[in-house]
Amino acid sequence: METARAFLRHPSGMIGLLLLLVVVVVAITAPIVFPVSPWEMVGAPFTPPGEDGLWLGGDTLGRDVAAGVAYGARVSLLIGIASALAAMAIGVVIGAISGYFGGKVDLVLMRMTELFQTIPAFVLAILLVATFNPSLLTIILTIGAVSWPPLARLTRAEFLRLRHREFVEAALCQGERTWRIVLGHILPNAISPILVVTSLTVATAILLESALSFMGLGDPNLMSWGFMIGAGRTVIRNAWWMSVFPGLAILVTVLAINLFGEGLSDVLNPRVSRRRS
Amino acid sequence: MSDAMQSSAPVLAVDDLSIALPKGGDRPFAVENVSFEIKPNEVVCLVGESGSGKSMIAHAVLQLLPRGVDIVSGTVTVAGQNPSKLDGRGLRNLRGGNAAMIFQEPLSSLNPLKRVGKQIEEMILAHQRPVPSMAEVRARVQILLTQVGLPNPLLLEKSYPFELSGGQRQRVMIAMAMANRPALLIADEPTTALDVTTQRQILRLIDDLRRERGMGVLLITHDFGVVADVADRVVVLRHGKVVEQGAASEVLRNPQAAYTRELIDAVPKARLADIHETIVRPEPLLEVVGLQKTFRVKRGWLQPPREVVAADGISLTLHEGETLAVVGESGSGKSTLGRMIMRLTEPDAGAIRFGGADLRQLRGEALRQARRQLQIVFQDPFASLDPRQKVGDAIARGPMAYGTSRSEAMAQARKLLVRVGLSETTADRYPHEFSGGQRQRICIARALALKPRVLIADEAVSALDVSVQAQVLALLAELRQEMRLAMIFITHDLRIAAEIADRVIVLQKGRIVEEGTTAAVFTAPRQAYTRDLLDAIPGRDFFDQPGFAAAAETARIDSGIDAV
Structure with a gap:
């Protein structure tokens, strides 16, 4: 509760949250505002913004850009959040095992993490998506699979810090089982920075998805921002609106998530001073 | 003790000092209407439980109060100067110059990445004008390290803080504090983090240096055992107010306030417990x-x-x-x-x-x-x-x-x-x-x-x-x-x-x-x-004797002779 109240007083964090809410509302209301599928041709090709009832214009085939941006928000948010959660799941499990057990387990897991870190994330993502057929699930898993190393390292560091704290040892002496110590004592005390990094991972995941779609490696059944930019790219000089509006949508969403994540980090970080002065 | 009496102007005078805490704290003032003085060559102990405001007073003396905590009335005079009236330069000259401070945890008060010799040199270079030659400074560091009783000063000055024991680190801190011959030494629980034997050595060292140089010492502690060992005068604090103050021997023998009595009684007296009715079984547990x-x-x-x-x-x-x-x-x-x-x-x-x-x-x-x-x-x-x-x-x-x-x-x-x-x-x-x-x-x-x-x-x-x-x-x-x-x-x-x-x-x-x-x-x-x-054991001489009141004076003198 205290954290929520502190967040309400955080100016840039609140701006991020409000922007994010706008994006979420657009995504939720897309089928109501635009009952026609974004793949449907509703006007003449190359309709400029404002004409023919197309607020943001039409694309090369006469599809509604506004509908595309609205439906794209659903795809971007879904993929961004789902793949960040996937990355968190992988990262926290690997980091927790590594940090808690240490020794050889730690050595093996960390070398593996480094292996993933040395390969450029985007190249690996292209490779993975191209190998498996691009679909919603494979894209989410792919982005999750290239985004977990920072989360694993962070979780490991937090676990190392907390592992030998006296309250953890006290729990061990109380006879609590390993999984209870990890889930009940260490993880709750390590969760704040993990949540912050996960929220920022959502933003990079959205960017990664857009980049994959731009390259034509997105799910062909889903209207996504990256795909729209990719499709409008060749005609950008005479029909700017086809790339600019989806581009703005990416900018606003990623900015909103970053502001929100930083606000979260500011609010969660100054740990309640537990020592008296 | 006698030379402490006849001395001149006080090195520290705290007059009717009140320090306000930020709103919403558990009390409005950290300390309220506190007055006391320290003369040259005198050890004054500030005693109280944690939260009594004793550290606040020490920090106020050197203008080190945390943000939002301010002096609202009263004055502090250190060697004739009022620190709150000094500008940045004057304050820097005062800190580590005329008034030096040592803290409870010597590890966190030393820079972990610098050799200890360098850290002491820095103290001298920052304060001595004209700046002495490097050779002079090095010689001075050697003397200081020897004076604080550190073995093999030549080797020691090249050590990093983590290579030293807790007692050695505190000695280095004292050497730094002594570097510019301060008139006033403030020691904030200097021995709380140390074990008893080291505690005694450090207290003796402070006492010796005080005698040699005739400086005033403000020693902050929660332990009346320490008071009994080194203090000339005592100021007892509770919830930011002075409960009692006076000559140490007087307060220890004849405390006026009930609270002082409690604190003195709380000192573990190393009296043997009399609850040993253990039935020793042949089988150990x-x-x-x-x-x-x-x-x-x-x-x-x-x-x-x-x-x-x-x-x-x-x-x-x-x-x-x-x-x-x-x-x-x-x-x-x-x-x-x-x-x-x-x-x-x-x-x-x-x-x-x-x-x-x-x-x-x-x-x-x-x-x-x-x-x-x-x-x-x-x-x-x-x-x-x-x-x-x-x-x-x-x-x-x-x-x-x-x-x-x-x-x-x-x-x-x-x-x-x-x-x-x-x-x-x-x-x-x-x-x-x-x-x-x-x-x-x-x-x-x-x-x-x-x-x-x-x-x-x-x-x-x-x-x-x-x-x-x-x-x-x-x-x-x-x-x-x-x-x-x-x-x-x-x-x-x-x-x-x-x-x-x-x-x-x-x-x-x-x-x-x-x-x-x-x-x-x-x-x-x-x-x-x-x-x-x-x-x-701190205060052992004082508390050990049955009816310690009478024996107190001899105990003080004994420990005094030991220390010299």
Whole structure:
């Protein structure tokens, strides 16, 4: 509760949250505002913004850009959040095992993490998506699979810090089982920075998805921002609106998530001073 | 003492000082209408429990108050100057020049990345004008290091702080403070983080330097034992107000305020406990045989690893209902011993026999079952409770882990909380709402929830104020009678060991150097090391004699002669 109240007083964090809410509302209301599928041709090709009832214009085939941006928000948010959660799941499990057990387990897991870190994330993502057929699930898993190393390292560091704290040892002496110590004592005390990094991972995941779609490696059944930019790219000089509006949508969403994540980090970080002065 | 009386202008005068706390604190003022003076060559002790505002006064003297905490009335005069009227430059000249300060934790007050010699040089270079030549400065550093009693100053100045022991670090801090011949030395709990023998050496050193240089010393402490050893005058603080002040011998012998009386009575007097009606059974409950542990600290890749022997063939036995004190200086391996018995640290060799099995051979579930019978209370009550877990849960978790139902475990937790002197409603609150003493009571309740047969108290009262210490010790003594607990009481403070233990083991560098009943060890120590430890008890000379009032004066003089 205290954290929520502190967040309400955080100016840039609140701006991020409000922007994010706008994006979420657009995504939720897309089928109501635009009952026609974004793949449907509703006007003449190359309709400029404002004409023919197309607020943001039409694309090369006469599809509604506004509908595309609205439906794209659903795809971007879904993929961004789902793949960040996937990355968190992988990262926290690997980091927790590594940090808690240490020794050889730690050595093996960390070398593996480094292996993933040395390969450029985007190249690996292209490779993975191209190998498996691009679909919603494979894209989410792919982005999750290239985004977990920072989360694993962070979780490991937090676990190392907390592992030998006296309250953890006290729990061990109380006879609590390993999984209870990890889930009940260490993880709750390590969760704040993990949540912050996960929220920022959502933003990079959205960017990664857009980049994959731009390259034509997105799910062909889903209207996504990256795909729209990719499709409008060749005609950008005479029909700017086809790339600019989806581009703005990416900018606003990623900015909103970053502001929100930083606000979260500011609010969660100054740990309640537990020592008296 | 006599030369302190005849001296001239005070080096520190605090006049009607009030310091306001930010709004929403537990009280409006950190300190209120405090006045006192320190003359040259005089040691004034500022005594009070934590939260009494004693550190605030020290910080106000050097304008080091935290943001939002301000002096609202009254003045501070240091060597004729008012620090709050000085500009940045004047203030810099004052700090470390005319008035120097040393802190409680010497490790965090030294720069970990700089050699200690450099850090002392810096102090001299920052203050001496004209700037002396490097050769002069180096010579001065050597002299300072020698003066503070550090062995081999040539080698030592090239050390990094982490390579030194706690006592050596505090000596380096003192050397830095002395570098510019200050008129006033402020020492904020300078020995609280050190063990008794080092404490005595540091206090003596401060006292010697004070005599040599005729500086005034403001010593902040919560321990009347320390007051009895070094103070000329005492100022007793409570909740930011002066309760009593006067000549040390006068206040100690004849305290006017009831609160001062309480604080003096709370000092553990190293009086032997008279509750030894232990029925020694032939079968020991816990038997430790030949425990070995060496820590290897890796250094650079060409240097051999540094080896620290924490246990070198330690053997001991513990019977039901018996309290065994393990005493020694820091680094003697006493905490490691407790942790090895709890299986928190893996010994290199040896056996720990308990309940017919060797704990060292147990793994997994068998170890978990055995641990139930052995419980530990840690030193730091702030680190040993999960900040995100309610107190009731913290206590109930243990029994629940062994199959007790939640409702039953919670009911039991509430009962235990009442037993350790807290209220039932405590169970629904978080640890940060409690003071150190209360937290330690919670930790004791947590340990006892499993109905252990052996309780290990690892410096369980060392982090507490003297007055709170006495209460927690009394609680432990009651509980062990009530529950027939066998207790291993690990402490560096022999006063406490004497009050609670039946038998004492003295550890030095991982070896048992002396072992015996408390009475035997305290009245007729066989080893020089034990005698040193006993002599180091602060205020021993003062408090030891029956009817200590009359003997006080001679004790002061004795310690004075020793120090010179």
